[in-house]
Amino acid sequence: MNLIQWAESPWGQQVPTHIAWSLLWVSAVGGLLFLIVHAAYVSYSAKSRKAHFSGDTAVSSGDSAHLPERVARHSLGARLFHMIMAMAMLALLVTAFLPKVGVRFAWVTYHWIAGIVLTISVIYHIFHATFVLDFWSIWPDSEDLEDASRRLKRALGRPAPPPRKFAKYPLENKLYHLVIMLAGLTAIGTGLFMMKRVETPFFTRNPYLFGDMTWGWMYVLHGLAGVGFVALVTVHIYFAIRPEKLFITKSMIFGWITNIWNSTIRDAGPLPKQRPSRRHRHPNPRACPPRCQPTKSALVALPSSSAMNSCWRMRDRD
Amino acid sequence: MAVIHDVIPAFELFQPTTVDDALALQSRHGAKAWVLAGGLDSFDWFKDRIKRPEVVIDLSQVKELRGIRTTSDGLEIGAMTTLTEVVRHPMIREKYAILPNAAEAAASPQIRNQGTIGGNVSQDARCWYYRGGWPCYRAGGNICYADTPTGLNREHAILDADRCVAVNPSDTAPALIALDAKMVLRTPKGERVVNAEDYFIGPGIDITRMTILRPGDLLTAIRIPSTWAGSQFYFEKVRDRSVWDFALVNVAAAMVTSGNTIERIRLVVNGVAAHPVRLTAVEAAVVGRPRSEQTAELAAQLAVRGAKPLQYNGYKVPLMRNLVKRAIRPASAGEVT
Numbered sequence: 015m016n017l018i019q020w021a022e023s024p025w026g027q028q029v030p031t032h033i034a035w036s037l038l039w040v041s042a043v044g045g046l047l048f049l050i051v052h053a054a055y056v057s058y059s060a061k062s063r064k065a066h067f068s069g070d071t072a073v074s075s076g077d078s079a080h081l082p083e084r085v086a087r088h089s090l091g092a093r094l095f096h097m098i099m100a101m102a103m104l105a106l107l108v109t110a111f112l113p114k115v116g117v118r119f120a121w122v123t124y125h126w127i128a129g130i131v132l133t134i135s136v137i138y139h140i141f142h143a144t145f146v147l148d149f150w151s152i153w154p155d156s157e158d159l160e161d162a163s164r165r166l167k168r169a170l171g172r173p174a175p176p177p178r179k180f181a182k183y184p185l186e187n188k189l190y191h192l193v194i195m196l197a198g199l200t201a202i203g204t205g206l207f208m209m210k211r212v213e214t215p216f217f218t219r220n221p222y223l224f225g226d227m228t229w230g231w232m233y234v235l236h237g238l239a240g241v242g243f244v245a246l247v248t249v250h251i252y253f254a255i256r257p258e259k260l261f262i263t264k265s266m267i268f269g270w271i272t273n274i275w276n277s278t279i280r281d282a283g284p285l286p287k288q289r290p291s292r293r294h295r296h297p298n299p300r301a302c303p304p305r306c307q308p309t310k311s312a313l314v315a316l317p318s319s320s321a322m323n324s325c326w327r328m329r330d331r332d
Numbered sequence: 333m334a335v336i337h338d339v340i341p342a343f344e345l346f347q348p349t350t351v352d353d354a355l356a357l358q359s360r361h362g363a364k365a366w367v368l369a370g371g372l373d374s375f376d377w378f379k380d381r382i383k384r385p386e387v388v389i390d391l392s393q394v395k396e397l398r399g400i401r402t403t404s405d406g407l408e409i410g411a412m413t414t415l416t417e418v419v420r421h422p423m424i425r426e427k428y429a430i431l432p433n434a435a436e437a438a439a440s441p442q443i444r445n446q447g448t449i450g451g452n453v454s455q456d457a458r459c460w461y462y463r464g465g466w467p468c469y470r471a472g473g474n475i476c477y478a479d480t481p482t483g484l485n486r487e488h489a490i491l492d493a494d495r496c497v498a499v500n501p502s503d504t505a506p507a508l509i510a511l512d513a514k515m516v517l518r519t520p521k522g523e524r525v526v527n528a529e530d531y532f533i534g535p536g537i538d539i540t541r542m543t544i545l546r547p548g549d550l551l552t553a554i555r556i557p558s559t560w561a562g563s564q565f566y567f568e569k570v571r572d573r574s575v576w577d578f579a580l581v582n583v584a585a586a587m588v589t590s591g592n593t594i595e596r597i598r599l600v601v602n603g604v605a606a607h608p609v610r611l612t613a614v615e616a617a618v619v620g621r622p623r624s625e626q627t628a629e630l631a632a633q634l635a636v637r638g639a640k641p642l643q644y645n646g647y648k649v650p651l652m653r654n655l656v657k658r659a660i661r662p663a664s665a666g667e668v669t
Binding site for chain 1: 471473480481536537
């Protein structure tokens with residue numbers, strides 16, 4: 015099977031024109047297979063895993079006792095970004111691939127409008143994550159890899175220390191973000207150039223901006239990123255609706271998680287650096303969590319992540 | 333222009349005798365099959381070796397696709413009926429004179445003897461970049477060679493271009509839309525009847541096709557209702573060579589007047605977009621007005637609103653404007669009643 019469609023340019027040069035659209039089905043089936051295999055694995059291994067990790071990551075009443083009932087996880091800005099980006103992404107996928115499966119409509123205008131929305135939201139996200147949130151919280155670090163190694167060893171029955179509780183994002187989340195970031199930036203970068211080839215209010219059309227070969231590879235990269243998104247979005251939605259992950263999904267809607275869930279993670283950073291409202295402000299926001307007393311039914315932004323980290327890591331050593 | 337080769341690539345030829353057999357063959361061979369009607373579009377493709385189908389399904393032996401039949405509400409023309417038969421049919425000439433007028437404007441007598449009405453409305457774009465086998469959008473590529481600063485686009489679209497700027501070359505298509513004809517399709521899911529207006533699609537909808545026909549579908553007949561029978565018709569085609577050429581722009585109008593007032597009208601222009609363009613805004617503007625020079629002028633100005641000429645086809649804007657004007661104003665030279 016040819017993964018790329020080639021054509022002969024008027025100058026006799028073999029140039030790529032598109033990906034093979036059958037890759038759309040490969041991606042869709044791949045995504046579905048992944049979730050089937052994962053669901054089966056989780057379903058069949060739930061008992062053994064529970065026994066295996068018992069005591070390592072279980073929630074103790076002591077973990078949550080010192081936390082407020084609701085712990086802020088995503089700022090309003092981050093949630094709005096996620097919603098807008100998700101809608102733009104779905105619109106892009108629908109407008110790109112419905113015509114490929116036989117649903118006919120004038121898709122190009124809707125597609126580039128959704129692309130512009132995605133681009134703006136991603137630019138906002140980059141600035142927000144860099145200057146407002148904890149930029150490094152979503153990037154895999156050496157501890158993630160060490161924990162992954164521990165988990166793998168233990169899964170294979172080899173001796174290894176128990177993996178630590180993860181921070182704001184587990185390794186899977188971080189890796190997913192990495193892949194979707196690469197695919198997203200590829201699709202956006204190539205898509206913006208491709209807008210030079212269609213009628214939009216932003217650019218004067220210029221199909222000769224690049225040579226046929228460069229344009230061809232741009233279409234191929236755009237297509238690869240696009241079909242990749244089919245699998246990535248499938249997997250993302252699957253994890254979003256999995257029962258054990260629902261608290262993360264809900265936090266993306268409501269912005270907070272309960273203290274029980276928060277105590278399953280190692281640290282609370284990165285937290286939005288927003289000040290809690292006066293009504294909900296913590297009495298001693300710089301104090302370590304063990305000394306903190308939760309307010310009643312209050313939504314409280316936790317202390318800075320560095321303070322949390324130092325306290326929780328100390329406890330880990332205990 | 334493409335190089336014409338003497339020998340076309342080999343293919344497996346099927347000559348079914350029924351529509352069911354033809355559909356079964358299409359179903360069996362899928363996208364590898366090519367449906368052949370009169371062959372005047374197909375053999376260009378084959379001889380240029382641009383299209384190389386593995387299987388050709390020749391419909392010439394399917395008798396049920398031929399002939400013109402009267403129905404309770406007008407006429408039904410089999411898709412394989414030749415243009416000459418359409419031109420000569422007495423009832424069509426009497427009640428739907430715009431159709432033989434349009435059919436007679438197509439190509440040459442020899443081609444009309446062989447060419448079918450189904451093939452005429454379903455023929456592919458004549459853009460030479462596309463016909464020359466260049467990997468343009470319509471051919472599945474990612475560029476329109478005609479829509480570039482140096483592209484030769486004198487015959488191309490001024491309306492509804494979306495990446496591809498090819499135009500629909502059919503002469504009978506605007507006449508059929510003016511008559512509010514229905515296209516009868518046989519698809520794997522059964523029979524489907526669509527308005528002629530909806531039979532044609534632009535590149536925004538599907539850049540590789542000019543009609544709604546998909547692999548496995550067959551146009552079997554064209555039904556013309558009696559709604560516009562005996563109306564005042566107008567058809568005019570402007571081409572580079574009067575003897576034999578595709579339209580630069582053509583216009584078809586069916587009109588019912590009461591006294592001098594326009595009561596109903598359908599106005600269609602072709603050669604300006606990838607599909608025949610029904611000018612509904614113009615129709616709405618002129619209904620209830622007297623058929624006069626003023627109304628014609630109004631219609632002409634309205635018709636070209638939104639037109640975007642390319643580098644070399646700016647002349648199509650005044651051409652279209654004037655053709656619409658001539659279609660509306662009283663006692664035009666091209667009028668057939």
